[in-house]
Amino acid sequence: MNNRIDLKFKKLNELNKKALITFVTAGDPNLETSYKVIEKMIAEGIDILEIGIPFSDPLAEGPTIEKASYRALESNTTTDDVFTLVKKIRKDYELPILLMLYVNLIYKYGIDKFMAKCGEAGVDGLIIPDLPIEEVQELKSNAANKNIYIINLVAPTTKDDRLLMIAKESEGFIYCVSSLGVTGERKEITTDLSDFYNRLRGITNLPLALGFGLSNKTQIDGLKGEWNGFIVGSAIVNIIAQYGIDSPSYVGEFIRSLKD
């Protein structure tokens, strides 16, 4: 069975293009707005959609996404609501959809039941920031049964032997964390990205997508390394924080500025 993530990267590769992966927290400030923001982003040509499920204690998140999580919880957004949202998007669109969530949301929901719902809704992959390679096995077979990829993360702190171990276990693409710290915009990324890229490329043929702190086209164009994709989160969430239910058109404009 083909996973949409593989198909997407294959196609982009043929076109010699990089993937634009964009993030939104479901239910921020409400589900209807999230749906409209997502439609806009798709209309502007994003390649992969990443939807965050809100959590009470998002400890890998900087203040921007943390606050989005709280806003979404304020509007009573649950995991089931997010499945409904994904289903609604899946009716009309074929782009790969990833869920970003903390492992407890899966564990408490029931691993089996969670993966079944993901399969039903049309989720292609999961990004779980608090699930390192050491703990991934517990979810892996359940996810694989439903053709859902668990997207592993690597960080600049990850040493070569560990990179190798993670790469071996990875599928779809590898989420490469640009720098130390939590999510959020950064004035400057100080990591030696060409070294980071080369270390990774030396051990894996999987697509490599870079995320954390990416906020505009000039910055992204200036990044070293032949990355296969870029993940933009906080910059979008900031627009939603500012414009609330009016944000869809502003997010659309922003996505266009990234594509130009």
Next chain:
Amino acid sequence: MDRKFGEFGGQYVPETLMEALLDIEKAFLKYSKEPEFKSELKELYENVANRPSKLYYASEMTKDLGGAKIYLKREDLNHTGSHKINNVLGQMLLAKKMGKKKIICETGAGQHGVATATIAALFKMECHVFMGKEDVERQALNVFRMELLGAKVTSVDSGTGTLKDAVNEAFRQWTREVDDTYYLMGSVVGPHPYPVMVRDFQKIIGEEVREQILLTEGRLPDTIIACVGGGSNAIGIFHDFIKDEQVSLIGVEAAGQGIETDFHAATISKGSTGIFHGMKSKFLQDEYGKIMPVYSMSAGLDYPGIGPEHAYLYSIGRASYFPVTDEEAIVAFEYLSRMEGIIPAIESAHAIYYAMHLAKKMDKDKIIVVNLSGRGDKDVYQVAKFKGVEINEQ
């Protein structure tokens, strides 16, 4: 090294932190076996912490209750006023061996923060403490103590502004500066190797109790009681006795306004298995896995989880856990003050209350040891407020 206690424990953290955790584990395995490390730590325990702490026979309390003999393990007499210093000395020594110069930590009541700031001053380490906004307010004295000792204190107002949020923020800060910073976790919680390591630095409590009680009573106690926040003072006194099946081990959780209300921190009584703060354990959470706000008047017990080893001891039936409310803790706080002339930490008062209740039901030839995890000076103002007494702070 075993990463789990049965199904509990593990390392559920962002990848950015994994190499650091592996380094700490490696260093801990290496140094904790070395005779030189052991003797340095022993010397710190004795000269800095003031160990061994006394095992005090509470004769007045025993007489008054008319049941089992009650002994108090006087961790309140340690330097900085609680058991927290044992763990801090162990980890600070390890951090120094690892060449670290910057320490970060979380604190609830402020006891762990004060202990860390104290030893950081002694070791000439930079120290940054994260403390929930709520706790900064109810433990203002400890904030001042930490600053006096040269630490930087950051008040955390995200989430519920209590211990869990302080831990979140300490983790976030650690991912920013993980390359040169050591996270000095204050209880037997968090990702492996912390639950093992903190337990090993606290187990001295139980080892001393064994020696002391054998000397005075010629036998082991029947029951050991300790309060449980994350669970470090409890594991510290339990650990050496886990193999002695005849010794019953009792943890006391904070029931706040009552476990039938929404205002408590009784993780074992009311929680379920989940994954949070790097560990699989028991947590207070809703049906979707959202962590619930918790409440206890005691900042040190105001935590929605419990160390994985406790979840394990509970699951195999080796230890039992009971809830005690704010009001009951205050009864014990005043009781111990009047009866023995000892003002206990409000955390420890939870354990004292359970001992009062249990001792009456036990025969006179039985022995209870209660871990008096800390002294109560820090709580006097809050207890007065709870009772509606005005204290002029000047």
